Amino acid sequence: MAWRQVIDAFELMDTAHVNGQQVADLLRRHGVDDLSVTTITGEKGSTDFVMGVIPGSRGKASGGDAPTLGIIGRLGGLGARPERIGFVSDGDGALTAVASGMKLGLMKQRGDALPGDVIVATHICPNAPTQPHDPVAFMDSPVDMGQMNRHEVDPRMDAILSVDTTKGNRIINLRGFAISPTVKEGYILRVSEDLLGLMQMVTGKLPAVFAITTQDITPYGNGVFHINSILQPATSTTAPVVGVAITTEVPVPGSGTGATHLDDVESAVRFCIEVAKAFGEGQCRFHDEEEFAKLRSLYGDMTHLQTLEGKKE
Numbered sequence: 001m002a003w004r005q006v007i008d009a010f011e012l013m014d015t016a017h018v019n020g021q022q023v024a025d026l027l028r029r030h031g032v033d034d035l036s037v038t039t040i041t042g043e044k045g046s047t048d049f050v051m052g053v054i055p056g057s058r059g060k061a062s063g064g065d066a067p068t069l070g071i072i073g074r075l076g077g078l079g080a081r082p083e084r085i086g087f088v089s090d091g092d093g094a095l096t097a098v099a100s101g102m103k104l105g106l107m108k109q110r111g112d113a114l115p116g117d118v119i120v121a122t123h124i125c126p127n128a129p130t131q132p133h134d135p136v137a138f139m140d141s142p143v144d145m146g147q148m149n150r151h152e153v154d155p156r157m158d159a160i161l162s163v164d165t166t167k168g169n170r171i172i173n174l175r176g177f178a179i180s181p182t183v184k185e186g187y188i189l190r191v192s193e194d195l196l197g198l199m200q201m202v203t204g205k206l207p208a209v210f211a212i213t214t215q216d217i218t219p220y221g222n223g224v225f226h227i228n229s230i231l232q233p234a235t236s237t238t239a240p241v242v243g244v245a246i247t248t249e250v251p252v253p254g255s256g257t258g259a260t261h262l263d264d265v266e267s268a269v270r271f272c273i274e275v276a277k278a279f280g281e282g283q284c285r286f287h288d289e290e291e292f293a294k295l296r297s298l299y300g301d302m303t304h305l306q307t308l309e310g311k312k313e
Helices: 003-013 020-029 089-109 145-152 193-203 232-236 262-280 289-299
Strands: 034-042 045-054 069-073 118-124 159-165 176-179 241-247
Touching: 003 020, 003 089, 003 262, 020 034, 020 045, 020 089, 020 118, 034 145, 045 089, 045 145, 069 089, 069 262, 089 118, 089 159, 089 241, 089 262, 118 145, 145 232, 159 232, 159 262, 176 193, 176 262, 193 262, 241 262
Parallel strands: 069 118, 069 159, 159 241
Antiparallel strands: 034 045, 045 118, 176 241
16 A cells, blocks of 8 residues: 555645655655756746656666666646645646655665666646646646656656546546556557556556547647647657556546545556566566567658657657
8 A cells, every 4th residue: 555655745745835855855754865856947937856766676776687667747736826725636646656756665665675676757846837728727837848858757767657637638537547558659559458457456447548649649839739748758758658647537627626536646656566566577568569660660660759840850
């Protein structure tokens, strides 16, 4: 269980004065020593990017060869002050990532180090702006998506779980969390059977998958509709990326307060941890490498979809 970590992280983040250093200190108290905090200021304000590395017993940080998992908490902000008072629904991604890091650090302290390294990254902003979106309003971010990717997507990540509140739509209609098909270098690939198996083990329910389109895997700023920013990390890496969407039965605004369901977040944390265990052991594939190579040989390079104007670099 990760209830204590979820509750402690939520209590820290549910304040107008939370910052990245406070979150880093919380992670440090749970055994995460390799931490960085970077403050970035944009046209709409500033935010603190936090990244923590939990070394594995056979991880690359110590010269091993076990693969590294990235867990990215993707969001616009934890709060929309002064427009809204309190923790907003959009903050669930950061909450999941931070609680995952806390639990993994504590596990390592207690002798349960995972095989591979895990890199946890998110950003902390209690007063982010909002923006119009159909069917409900979205949270905006004080910095642009390129800056977010530069500070959250690390080249050491061999695969990425991108966790994001995905409640402002009519595409996925259930309380809990859902995963996306794997996205890699402009291709939307089949849903990972390994991830489906881990999801149903963690939840005790049939796995849930949300639909994505080509628009969703292109960079923000190109003028086309995106379900949200959950798959934006896939625009700046060659690693396979899977979205982990915190979901609801009805559309809920990202700027809505009182809309965080800690039981759903705790389930998502346990899923991230189980994926980290299996991925480091080489027992969880995000995609079939041979099939991906076959697709590229048949249909060519699709990395132009990772660029803002669709141009090959």
